[in-house]
Amino acid sequence: MRDRVAIAGIAWTELSKNSGVSTLTLAARAILAALEDAGLRPDEVDGLATHRVGDSVLPPILAHSLGIRDLRWHLDLFSGGSVSHAVVGQAALAIAAGVADTVVCYRAINARSEFRMGGIGRPLVDAVETQYQAPYGHFVPPQQFAMAARAHMLRYGTTHEQLGAVAVTQRAHAVHNERAQQRKPITLDDYLASRWVVEPFRLFDCCLETDGAVALVLVRAERARDLRRRPVLIRAATWGSGHTLYANQQPDPSTSAAAAMAPRLWSQAGLGPEDVDVAELYDCFTYTVLVQLEDYGFCRKGEGGPFAASGATRLGGSLPVNTHGGFLCEGYVHGLNHVCEAVSQLRGDAGARQVEGAEIALSTSQPGYVSGATSALVLRRGP
Amino acid sequence: MSEAAPAKPLPFPDRDSQPFWEGLRAGELRVQRCGGCGALRWPPRALCHRCRSFEHEWIALSGRGRVVSHVRTHQVFAPAWRDDVPYEVVTVALDEQEDLQLVGRLEGARAEGGLPVRARFVQVDPEHALLHWEPTQD
Secondary structure, eight states: TTEEEEEEEEEOOBBSSOOOSSSHHHHHHHHHHHHHTTOOGGGGGGGEEEEESSOOOOOHHHHTTTTOOOOOOOEEOOSGGGHHHHHHHHHHHHHTTTSOSSSEEEEEEETTOOOTTOOOOOOTTGGGGGGGGGGGTTTTTHHHHHHHHHHHHHHHHHHEEEEEEEEHHHHHTTTTTTTOOOOOOOHHHHHHSSSSETTTEGGGGBBOOOOEEEEEEEHHHHHHTTTOOOOOOEEEEEEEEEESSSSSSSOTSSTTTHHHHHHHHHHHHHGGGOOEEEEOOOSSSSHHHHHHEEEEESSSSOOHHHHHTTTTTTSSSSSSSOTTTTHHHTOOOTTTTHHHHHHHHHHHHOGGGGGOOOOOOEEOOOOOOEEEEEEEEEEEEOO | OOOOOOOOOOOOOOOOTTTHHHHTTTOEEEEETTTTTEEEESSOOSSOOOOOOOOEEEEOOEEEEEEEEEEEEOSSSSSSGTTSSEEEEEEEETTOTOOOOOEEEOSSOOOTTTTTTEEEEEEEEEEEEEEEEEEEOO
């Protein structure tokens, strides 16, 4: 699959706390804007792909609304951020296999005003493991991820200040992102003074539940050359497993599922972590950034905290991470907005936050906690 | 006087986990022991992930273990926990097998890594009991 499929267009809707519109509206706006970005017409679309957790418009209804009469390929993946990058990987497989020619990947979500994650009072019938946590008042993502973060702190001595370094760095990046919802710089003292949500997480460890949508247009690489924008090639796409809430197959939460998947990703790409110019790492919480720095091989195991605190992940550092401010500051569109930022960096149109000469990007999904699945992409600047 | 907080959700067993919840009601911490390879497993599932045997028996454990991770919830995520915050939930590795890790409320101490704990069975109504943890000296 290497370099055979390109991302030819990207778009975002406004990101906010209350879109005031349906997820159908958000999806359609983002998709039409991404097609405009690519220079393609809506009637050329023959594939749609998304992921949902019962919180967004059904893809067939969206296809009707967009006037797509013959949807040759579609994917409606039931899961959260852990499969966000798998959506793009699957679409690339479909194109490489010749099943579809023009696929739009999207995610539309009113995650602040309509359906908040953790589904308070809304247990999922197929999430049987929640029976062992919900009766104890342990049922929302900040609690689940705080449990993993604490295990990492106990095992490796990771500190609150190191978690804070992620929050401070990403806020500094968001200053340069007009889409970001939180753009006022913060200091480590501001971080340490922010209120507890679930220890060891403070307010600034948590991402911004967001209303909005993003979309990406995928076509064959050779076709992308003739379109409006510089193509970004899908160099590698991988799928992995992960921790469920409590299964004893993976009892140590201080290592994420990315550790097992990363060698496969780098092998498929023919590249290594040392080749990456910019990384967009899934940041539902600060902790997932630290653990992925380790588990994708950017530093040794247990040293994600010191690595982030060293300044290496800032713009101008050796590995700029979450250049748009991430979910902590731009907003939580459940994963695909990381891919959009990576594409923007590789096209060279990221403005004041541009990583000079960026050619290779890593973009990752949630590293396997809770859901038992993960996925990631390596992207390359095209010709 | 303010109104009482809404009721907390009760355990909602599935077909694989029913004996676990019945065990709590009887004052026992029960897990499955594989009939094929003898390994203990958690959470309750129909077959063994090591040897794939569907054969198993339910056995009662000592209910002793140690804290391997912990969180302290300050924010009220649902009204049922309005009067509980802040509260501590711990992950406990059981003495019988390190990779059996169960979650529950900790009472009677601030959580810390390595804290020895024992199970306490809390009857919440005639039909349902929950698993809590409390510190132990031995």
